[in-house]
Amino acid sequence: MKSIRNLLATAFLASITAILLVSCSNDDNNDGNTSTVIEFSALPENARTFLTTHFPGVESRMIKQNAIADDDGSIYDVYLTNGFEIDFDSNGNWTDVDxxxxxxxxxxxxxxxxxxxxxxxxxxxxxxxxxxxxxxxxxxxxxxxxxxxxxxxxxxxxx
Missing domain, CATH: 3.40.1420.30 (Inhibitor of vertebrate lysozyme, Ivy)
Incomplete structure (x- = not known):
């Protein structure tokens, strides 16, 4: 009888563990928006012109292209070495400058x-x-x- 209880307890714990692992397997960002790191040259021309005009000589630390536009319409997130973050829409128009x-x-x-x-x-x-x-x-x-x-x-x- 004890072995059946142990077996049931083990099966119950294994089930709970599996449920927890599956529910935690998704990223906390549930919007489904994945991003890819890209090079400066892959930005739309408008975005490249904006950056070279308003931030001359400042390098980009990282540039991400999102698969889906954010609420503000931004697709590109540019992080500059001077601490600025600039978002651009699919046409390269800025949507946010932080x-x-x-x-x-x-x-x-x-x-x-x-x-x-x-x-x-x-x-x-x-x-x-x-x-x-x-x-x-x-x-x-x-x-x-x-x-x-x-x-x-x-x-x-x-x-």
């Missing part, structure tokens, strides 16, 4: 946004800018998130 505590190039920020930030947040820099369907989302050096429409007019502080 300076990781560094100011983004002023030339990519719409003038209306620059004017608003200068007038209302003196001394702050724009460290992240993201193009969204309805406009722009920026993050200032103090961590404040601001939302603007597609013409660069202030809408709200994002919480």
């Amino acid at each position: 300076g990781n505590t560094q100011a983004v190039p002023t030339a990519i920020v719409p003038e209306a946004i620059t004017t608003y930030v200068t007038a209302n947040y003196a001394g702050q820099t724009i460290n992240t800018i993201e193009i969204e369907r309805t406009g722009y989302d920026i993050e200032l050096s103090n961590g404040l998130d601001l939302v603007f429409d597609s013409q660069g007019q202030f809408i709200r502080i994002d919480s």
